Amino acid sequence: MTACDTLIVGGGVVGMSTAYFLKTLAPAMDVVVVEREPDYAHGSTLRASGGCRVQFSCPENILMSLFSIDFIRGFPGRMATKEHAAPVDWVEGGYLFVVPPRLVDTLAANHATQCELGCEADLLDPAALRARFPSMRVDDLGAGVHTPRDGWCDPYQMLHGLRRKAVDLGARVLTDEVVGFDVARKAVLAAALRSGARVAASSFVNAAGAWSAEVGAMAGMPLPIAPLRRFEHYFTCGNPIGRLPYIKDVRRMAFRSEGTGFSGGVVDGAEPRGFNFDVDHGYFERVVWPAVAHRFPAFEAAKCHRTWSGLYEQCELDGNPIIGSWRGTLPNFHVCAGFSGHGMMHAPAAGRAIAERIVYGEDRSIDLARLGYERVVSNRPYAERGIL
């Protein structure tokens, strides 16, 4: 049996961000991250599209985005170590969320919340949309919100930059798998690893992404989080078209410029849940191409060059993350999962939140109480309105 202060299950972007913030807030803390895949072959982070936006309706998500985007913007300066620079390829390309006429009021209400919280966001009617994005079809739209300071980064560099910095600050990463926990009355005492080792700790963090329900179950904490397969495509346009922001609509089409082409897809929320990484090579032509060409007719000639799959860690209760412990039952076992497609952009704020809870016993920066586990226990969903 070895020991540490905090053991984090999962070394993706959420686990590594948590490790980094723990070592920043409490440099003397002994932090161990257990990650079973040294190459992150199946983890979600390296399959993500890199998008970061403030366009949410829940204030918690907007505030997490504001912090995280600022953090990512300053990543190269903050995360460099003596041996390594920390580029993250931030592109301030903006986001544009468009809605049909029936959803204009919801969009306007969300826009008002974003502005109240300090976001730069422009509510545009169809004529203004057309003027700003001349290649876009607007005749079936009611409005759109453009957030020019949003953008995207490289998830690979973000994950490895966080990991290198956390290790530089003294965190330890074990290549191993957590296969069980020793649980006594109201506390997790130790993690059992596939190698046969056992690691005792005073706090534990479940940052196992799409696998977090399995890890929660090992500690006796049920989580409504399931793996949802999603495809990402890299494609080019056969007609001249300028660079585009990250475009999103209510049918879950989402794509953005990437180099000389475009990256994105259409999320199918009805996809059967499960650990399925198979690629449907007909999906682009069947679903994505018609959606993209409808909104931007220039894409009537388009070519898909690559499709890959990955898993959302989908929170089936309400599509929002679960950030917190099971107060009164397992207070030293913290969950940070269920981001439902937003885990890369929210990893800095969520990792900081878990670190604050462990170090100070409370939220110091953003009050995330409404995203806690209590809403699962009481079956009270807290969902986004009008945007996914």
Ligand SMILES: Cc1cc2nc3c(=O)[nH]c(=O)nc-3n(C[C@H](O)[C@H](O)[C@H](O)COP(=O)(O)OP(=O)(O)OC[C@H]3O[C@@H](n4cnc5c(N)ncnc54)[C@H](O)[C@@H]3O)c2cc1C
């Ligand atoms: C195609 C696609 C596009 C996306 N685009 C975006 C985007 O534009 N913006 C955005 O913010 N998010 C996006 N996401 C979502 C984002 O990728 C995830 O929300 C985020 O990566 C979750 O990070 P994580 O660290 O929780 O999970 P992961 O990166 O999956 O890390 C969890 C880790 O836990 C490890 N693990 C699991 N069980 C155990 C165990 N028992 N013991 C040890 N280790 C274990 C796994 O090996 C894994 O590496 C996208 C996702 C996909 C699939």
